[in-house]
Amino acid sequence: MLLFTILFSLLFLTLYPSAWKHGGKGFYWVQLLRWVAGLLYSAWTFYVKLVDQTPEAMLANFAWIVAVSLLIDSLWLASGKWERRIGQLTSVAILLGVAYFLLIYPITIAQDQYEFVDAKVSKEKLEPMNEKHLPVVPREYAEYKIEKVLGKVKNYFFYDLGELAIQKIDNQLYWVAPIEYKGFFKWWQGDTVPGYIRVSAEDQRATAEVVKARMKYVPSAWLGENLYRRVRAQYPDVVLMNASFEPDEKGKPYYAVSYGSYEKYRRVRDVEGVILFDPSNGEMKKYARNKVPAFVDQVIPADVAIERNQWFGKYKHGFLNSLFGKRDVHIPTEWDEGEDEVIAAFDRSMRMHWVTDHTRDEEDAGSMVGYTMMDSRTGKITYYTGVDGLLNGSSAANVVSKTFKEKQWEAPAPILYNVYGENTWVLPVLDGNDVFRKVMLVNARDEKVYAYGDTKREALNKYQYAISTNLENDEATPTNQSEQKKEKGKVIAVYKDRISEENVVVQFLIEGNDKIFTVNSSKFPYAVFLEKGHKVAFSYLETKEKVVAVKTFQNESLDNKGKKKKDE
Known part of the structure; x- marks a missing residue:
């Protein structure tokens, strides 16, 4: 240099x-x-x-x-x-x-940028998610918890929080934040940072914890101890991109510095791999994209994912069309300043993707035209068109605002998942102090079909019931996570709960089956007469859970007076 x-x-x-x-x-x-x-x-x-x-x-x-x-x-x-x-x-x-x-x-080169993205267009549904690892803790609440713990660190006034990122550690999802120096003089007085702080992204009741791991070479250090400067000294001719904080499966911290090269005279960044950096001793190793260790979730930085989504949505027919004709133009949903345009989501295999929904290039567009998932390790993008016309993320967040208008609770940027065979927006609900209050699930086909609860499990149970009883004209194809099954048998126990003057929730058990079946009298009026010993025939969504919602219901002991035709 x-x-x-x-x-x-x-x-x-x-x-x-x-x-x-x-x-x-x-x-x-x-x-x-x-x-x-x-x-x-x-x-x-x-x-x-x-x-x-x-x-x-x-x-x-x-x-x-x-x-x-x-x-x-x-x-x-x-x-x-x-x-x-x-x-x-x-x-x-x-x-x-x-x-x-x-x-x-x-x-x-606008059209060249579109072609560089090379997105796969799919009419298939989103892959079903793993409800067990649904990340319901938003960045804002995680940061609130982590900052409280930072105040208990020795010499806390030396330090600040680095950028929060969601990571998979030992097959669990965590928000992690490296501890950084607060400026030049704090770095000068200090020797190392004490480690990083993590908190569960799956359980809003979990407490944040400090993971002790002395780190000398970090992004906030100065002179020869600055992480990026050390990497540049060893690899002078590669294009360095953002560094992702990546603890391995045992919790040992690393930084994965994405590297690559430019195409089209420094207008297109091609991510070729990561330089894995040990902040404790400054050792580093360069990995090609297909050789990156399995514990590294992010090879493609978020800003690269954002620009590729923009190219893919705007430049199919060139630059001028993106301004005037706007044929086939769509854009990632724009959020308030400071909100991420792409969000990290994990599939059933716990593989990370950068996701975002696309809308028409119009003000106040309330529906999607597509949804992208970019594999954060390979950079491959899949654009799902089967969501065209469904509720977009911004409109789903508005459902939260309307539902909790009196309390003035809001939702940060949501994530679209396939829940029980339905495209569903998952939204953590926060109060004005960024404290977690509820988790809410909003059906992307019908914003009137939603459920919320204090916990993830409560919200999922209520949502399962909501889509079974309130979602009309259901043409959803059952998946291996929500298969529709038929059942009949003798009732051995009944529980009834009047939730309003017009509606009674009936739960029952049948011989030889340990599931709790739930029926709503607003949809099946004769269900209120169900008694122990009655014989029933019904269908339900098999989700491998104890409490399931009934889709069709017939009380055979009432001479078919309790029959309800199967939904169209």
Whole structure:
């Protein structure tokens, strides 16, 4: 870095040979000042920005310096007509080239950016999720808990929280936040940071805990102890992207620094793998994308996922179409400032994806046209079109606001999952202090079908019942997580709960089956007459849970008076 800093600082000096031949004392003082300015700019470029040491990077960062220097010096220092003219023409040519690559070139490659994404378009439903590992704790509540624990760390005033990220550790989902230095002087006084803090992303009642692991080389450290600076020193010619904090399955902390290269003259980032960095001793190893250790969840950074979603939605028919015709244009749902445009979600195999819904490029669009899932390790994107016309994430969040209007509770950015065969928005509900209050499930087909509870299990049980009894014209294809089954038998126990003047919830058991079956009298009026010993025939959603909701119901002991036809 030092050699590059000295060499490129020389570009700030006058480039006309005649000026050096005839210059006086004042000229040399000016050159000294320009060289100092060059040293400062070069140091900022190589030590602060940490740009990759490639020809393209040098051209992008220093070409304009040469052009401006030639142009200014041609007015005062060039000694002859031809020297002045050549210098001016050269500077104008360079400036025009810079202007082209900054203003015109990005327009010409818009469709190339779309094609680079190479998204797979699918009409299939989203893969069913694993209810056991449903992350109901939002970032805001996790940060609230983690900050409380940070205040108990020894010399806590030295430290601040790094960026929170959701991670899989030992097959459980956690929010993790590395502890960082609070500034230069705190780093100067300190030796190492004490570790990181984690809290369950699945259980809102879990407490945050400090995981002790002394880390010397972190992003907030300075000079030679800065993580990015050490990585750049060892790998000078690769494009460095964001570092993801990645504890392994035993909780040992690592940073996974995504690296790659540029295509289309530094307009398209191609992620080629990660540099796995041990913050305790500064050791690092470079892994190609298909060789990254299994515990690393994030190879593709979130900002790369965001830009690829934008390219895919806007540039199918080029740049001009994205502004005027807008044929086939759709955009990721935009959230309030500070909210993530893509959200980390985990499938049934506990594999991480960057997900977001897409809407029409119109104000106040309330429905989706598609939904993307990007594999955070491979970068492969699947665009699901089967959700076209369904409720988008912003509208689902509005359901929460309306439901809890008096309490003024809100929901952060939700995640779309396949729950019991239904596309469902999962929304944690927070109060004004970012404290968790409820978890809510909103059906994407019908916003009137929703359920909420104090716990994930309570919300899932209520939602299962809601979609069984309130979702009309149900054409959902049962999945291996929610298969519709038929059953008949003799009732051995009955429980009735009047939840309103018009509605009674009836739960019953039958011989040879340990499930608790639930019926709603608003849909099956004769269910209120169900008694122990009656024979019944019914269908229900098999979800491998103890409490299940009945879809169709017939009390055979009442001579078919209790019969309810199967839903269309």
